[in-house]
Amino acid sequence: MTTATALPPVGHTASIGVRTERLLRSEWTKLVTVRSTLWSLMLLVVITPGLTALFTWANDHNWSQADPSERANIVADPTSLILGTGFLFGQLTICVLGVLVMAGEYSTGSIRSSLLAVPKRTPMLAAKCAIFAVVVFVFGELVAFPSFLIGAKILHNHAPVSLGDPGVLRAVIGGGLYLAVLGLFALAIGALVRHTAGAITGVIAFVLVLAPLAQLLPGSLGKHVHAYLPSEAGSLIGQAHQAKDDLLSPWQGFGVFCLWTVVLLGLAAWLLNRRDA
């Protein structure tokens, strides 16, 4: 009676490729069938270019009143200004979504059916990470290029910059890379904390609160701590070249961010396997 559809026999062993494909397909459906994904990505797409335009316009508008050293900084690396403004706020949508993707499974209880379907927990987490990172990367690029082009057009008179300039294309692509890793970072925190509100607070603290606090530390200690904080290090990828007082190059900074994320994901996977669901 429950067998109207002929199902393949149980016990045949599907290849690793087939099993991976099933996992990815399932995680894809999970991601695209909840509204929070749609809302977060829509906000990202609206906020990032919008605020990039607003902030670069404000800088351009107040050009004559700005401090000469500030103007020199902007001229030296306009990309850094363009990508450093809209993304600062746009990234919060990815922080929230990353947490929801994992902690949402705990808050709704769906983690239990997920683990009943896929009792090997590490592959489940890996598939979730892969799907989420790819989706965020694609949307990250979808906002990085328009944001850059809008910002560059607005700054054109005072600080001209184009995609062909050294390091600029890497920085713009880096905008999407940064968001993808940030999404995984938030996902890892969500997996560790397992409560949406707590995890979102934790991620926001990492991204927005710790940096100014670290700068209050005295002398070179503060400078070093600040430079190695995850989002501070990671956002260096959005600069065309290393500024003279930066401790890390763009790729080094991005590497530090990736390292943070890998360590947290490793911890999340370890705990996921150890903890009762």
Next chain:
Amino acid sequence: MIEARDLSKRYGDKLAVDHLSFTVRPGTVTGFLGPNGSGKSTTMRLLLGLDRPDTGSATIDGRHYRDLAEPLRVVGALLEARAVHSGRSAYNNLLVLAQSQGLPRKRVDEVIELVGLGSVAKKRVKGFSLGMGQRLGIAAALLGNPDVLVLDEPVNGLDPEAILWIRNLLKRLASEGRTVFVSSHLMNEMAVTADHLIVIGRGKLMADCTTEEFIERSSEKSVLVKSPDVARLAELITADGGVIAATDGDGLTVRNLVAPQIGHLAASAGIELHELAPQAASLEEAFMELTRGSSEYEGSIGDAPAPLPTEGGAA
């Protein structure tokens, strides 16, 4: 076939499951009975690999749940707590599960029709009633057409029509040769659904037998007898080895003697009888008898709740 061997699980300082061993066989409905907090849900979570046992192990058809490649094809489970994403539609919740096992979309439509959720399949689960949520849980359990079903309190909060539906479904699944393991704290529900019972109290095994054996074993049988000459009858009964368990006006509840013996005593002494009725204990009473004092949360008023008095005196 489900096998639990020496399962134990401790949460903090509370031993939820205490060296529990049992076997659940195919082809029958096996009821898993115990008061609230006796460790039923924990045991099921251990079977399903959601929690790690502190001692022992559980296997399904000889394998640990975590080693099953396509677990939903082997075991269908309904957990007590809701285990679906409330922001996702019923259909999409099932689709996620189907895709993880390589099951076709058509199968999702089938189980949705089977549990009667066709009209709300595309609606978000958030607005579902308890009964609809349980039906969705059953659909998820049947999705992979598994040979083993593990259902935690499936009739909880359901209306009588839905309870009847689930009861018949479970019997039908068992008659198809599947292993059906279903927990409940409602003894009377198990009496009409389960052929075999595994009873636990405070995480320990208290009984593992057929439902009839359970009632037989767990409770003394008694006979209600009514007579206008109750005092003389009581003397005769006591002299013959009977025990008067209760007296109420012209009625006696007698243990240790069966109805024909009492009838014979009365007849030979010329005592008029108005009623002579063997009292079969209900499963509810048998269960309370067995688990008395083993309930995790007992009311502070008096002892375990007494069964309602039957006509003419205590049962």
